[in-house]
Amino acid sequence: AQKVTQAQTEISVVEKEDVTLDCVYETRDTTYYLFWYKQPPSGELVFLIRRNSFDEQNEISGRYSWNFQKSTSSFNFTITASQVVDSAVYFCALSEAPSGGSNYKLTFGKGTLLTVNP
Amino acid sequence: DGGITQSPKYLFRKEGQNVTLSCEQNLNHDAMYWYRQDPGQGLRLIYYSQIVNDFQKGDIAEGYSVSREKKESFPLTVTSAQKNPTAFYLCASRPHKPRGGYTFGSGTRLTVV
Numbered sequence: 001a002q003k004v005t006q007a008q009t010e011i012s013v014v015e016k017e018d019v020t021l022d023c024v025y026e027t028r029d030t031t032y033y034l035f036w037y038k039q040p041p042s043g044e045l046v047f048l049i050r051r052n053s054f055d056e057q058n059e060i061s062g063r064y065s066w067n068f069q070k071s072t073s074s075f076n077f078t079i080t081a082s083q084v085v086d087s088a089v090y091f092c093a094l095s096e097a098p099s100g101g102s103n104y105k106l107t108f109g110k111g112t113l114l115t116v117n118p
Numbered sequence: 119d120g121g122i123t124q125s126p127k128y129l130f131r132k133e134g135q136n137v138t139l140s141c142e143q144n145l146n147h148d149a150m151y152w153y154r155q156d157p158g159q160g161l162r163l164i165y166y167s168q169i170v171n172d173f174q175k176g177d178i179a180e181g182y183s184v185s186r187e188k189k190e191s192f193p194l195t196v197t198s199a200q201k202n203p204t205a206f207y208l209c210a211s212r213p214h215k216p217r218g219g220y221t222f223g224s225g226t227r228l229t230v231v
Contacts (some may be wrong), residue, residue, distance in 0.1 A: 009158070037222075043206060045222035091160060105151065105176070106210075106220060108160035 002027045004094050006109035013082055014117050021077045021112045023092030029053075034068065034075045035093040035106065045091070051075065082116045089113050120145045124209050124223035130231050131196070131203065139194045139226045141209035147221070148214050150192035154178060155206040155225075164207075167192055196228065204230050 003026040013019045025034065036048040049059065051068050059066045063080045079086055089111045122143045131137045141150065149168045153161040163176030167186040181200025186192055192211075196203045209223040 004160070006160075035220075043208075043225040043227075045208065045210075047220070047222075105163055105166055106161075108153075108162075110158065110160040 002029075002032075002094050002096055002107045004092050004107055004109035006092055006112050008112045009110070010113045010115070012115045012117065015084060016081050017116075018078060018080050019082050019114065019116075021079075021090050021092075021114065023075045023077065023109060025073050025075065025092070025094045027073075027094060027096055029096040031096075033095040035095070036066065036075075036077050037091045037093065039089040039091065039111070041088070048077075079114075082114075084116050084118055087114060087116045122209055122211055122221055122223035124207075124226050126226060127224070129226055129228045131228060133230060134198045136195055136197050137228065139196070139207055139209075139228070141192045141194065141223060142190055143192075143209075143211045143221070144190060145211055145213075145221060146189070147211035148189070149212050150186070151210040151212075151220070152176075152182070152184065152192070152194045153208045153210065155208060161208060164194065203228055 005024045007022055032053045034051045038046045038048055049066055056068050056070055065078045067076045091111045092109045093106045095106050125140045129137055151166040152164040154164055155161050162178050164178055164182050165173055165176050165184040167173035170186055170189050173184050173186050181197055183195045207226045210220045212220045
């Protein structure tokens with residue numbers, strides 16, 4: 001069974017601080033995908049990044065960066081110089097790719113509520 | 119622009135009533151999903167469909183039903199058998215391979231009154 005743990009329920013920072021959101025996952029599959037989504041107060045989930053299990057390169061996109069480490073089953077997300085508009089709930093998710101099938105259903109962590117104060 | 123449309127945005131249901139949540143996509147995606155979100159919880163899978171006229175139960179299917187008569191549409195019915203239906207419901211779709219991740223609708227907030 002697959003599982004995603006986001007141990008930080010809520011984080012509060014002051015604008016311009018850097019913040020890291022933790023994500024730890026469990027899976028028995030060797031091929032899988034990891035995702036991060038942002039959920040602003042409007043409710044819609046906004047896709048941020050997808051990473052497959054064979055690509056351990058870290059990625060940077062503007063103020064966002066992701067650190068994928070298979071050795072510790074972690075896929076952490078860092079926001080540099082946070083802004084008030086970054087305030088949202090952030091979800092980490094895992095999708096296995098079972099052999100012979102194409103299910104790709106997502107398993108979500110419980111989310112981390114990030115509040116960036118001015 | 120392509121996307122997923124969920125309606126209504128807010129829905130109120132009396133106890134004992136069935137209600138249907140609409141989900142329509144114009145992305146030509148094969149698979150569609152329904153998730154339920156409760157406060158402080160992650161999203162939990164209710165039902166999913168990979169092709170027309172076929173669907174599978176997710177982790178919390180009891181009290182819900184779906185249909186997939188068209189590729190574009192995947193309505194969710196919350197039946198009276200669902201004892202605690204108040205929640206935020208999100209519909210999602212994806213192409214055959216999740217190259218760019220799933221696309222989500224803006225959600226329907228269902229409240230039992």
